[in-house]
Amino acid sequence: MTPSEQKEQTERTLRADARRNRERVFEAARELFARDGEGVQMEEIASHAGVGIGTVYRHFPTKGALLTEMVRTRFQRFTEIALAAEQIEDPWEAVATLLTESSVAVEGDAGFQMAMMGVEDLEWEGIEQEKAAFAAPAERIIERAVEAGAVRSDMSVDDIPMLMCGITSTMYFAPGGAEWRRHLDLVLAGLRPG
């Protein structure tokens, strides 16, 4: 049974009140992680969700599992962005939009920023599927740009998380500011054919 099958099964079997609680816990965690980073306390998440601390642990075995869930939903957003960027006609614009929109998506979420930089060693195992779903359109965007001579010929899809991680580190270091746009500009310039 794959993790996602297991999860679906769980969701189906869950009693209505339990499902509501699970959802509330996750929403509370998402909000608090976004606002305050990975440092929020489990007790705070519980009270924000209106449940006891034990209920948080019933649905998510560790704090890390809660983080992994949060990262999973963020990754789905990346995939949406990639699919939309693929529709852009100009090959370079597609690449630039992919990176810019992805950065914007990360901008307001301190917890996700920390996760992207690998601060805690996050459980990436539950996220393989989402990574693959993102990689497929991203790969097509890059291949098209390479063939059109719009980016350096050695650009690969593996450059994206690497560069995103760098831009994210600027967001995290200078929160609320626009310094990361400067970083993005430099990185985009570095991707042009040389």
Next chain:
Amino acid sequence: MTPSEQKEQTERTLRADARRNRERVFEAARELFARDGEGVQMEEIASHAGVGIGTVYRHFPTKGALLTEMVRTRFQRFTEIALAAEQIEDPWEAVATLLTESSVAVEGDAGFQMAMMGVEDLEWEGIEQEKAAFAAPAERIIERAVEAGAVRSDMSVDDIPMLMCGITSTMYFAPGGAEWRRHLDLVLAGLRPG
């Protein structure tokens, strides 16, 4: 009294055995932070230094203070690198060497990497002097490169910590690997005049 004057005075006034202990604690912390990151326990630092936990706290009021001291010595290394790079004749090579050597200096130190990325909010207050000492030669290197048309005309000294932070995030995410050199390559390409 500036922090450094205070520190010097402390060092002078310290009893010989106390000074030796202080040094041992700092060395132990430096090694362990470098190897294992900011996660090392104070107790581990103490036993590695061969002193009681109370002695660690006698010399450094918090774990953060120990991290700040470690970062200070790392910054001094950056300044050495900048002064050496300034002697390089080719203006572009000076810039490239500055960034490359700085990256290499960060490579083996997980704790410093985390500090650079702002994981814990580090006390940067004690490090203003070291930052200024680095900024001076770095500024001269960049100005020369801008005037020679070797880098984009809007490059500034503030780009350096930003870009270093990004490269560091790659090191931290893919430790032991050479992926960060690819990141550096891209960044250097982005600095070329456009």
Next chain:
DNA sequence: ACCTGAACACCGTTCAAGT
């Protein structure tokens, strides 16, 4: 089945007692 919160474990920090 699921929920709750008191209790436990772990680690940063303090402080009374020792030299």
Next chain:
DNA sequence: ACCTGAACACCGTTCAAGT
């Protein structure tokens, strides 16, 4: 003056008792 380590505080996690 300086050192030590037992004790405290804080936060992630568990589990016995409740519905």
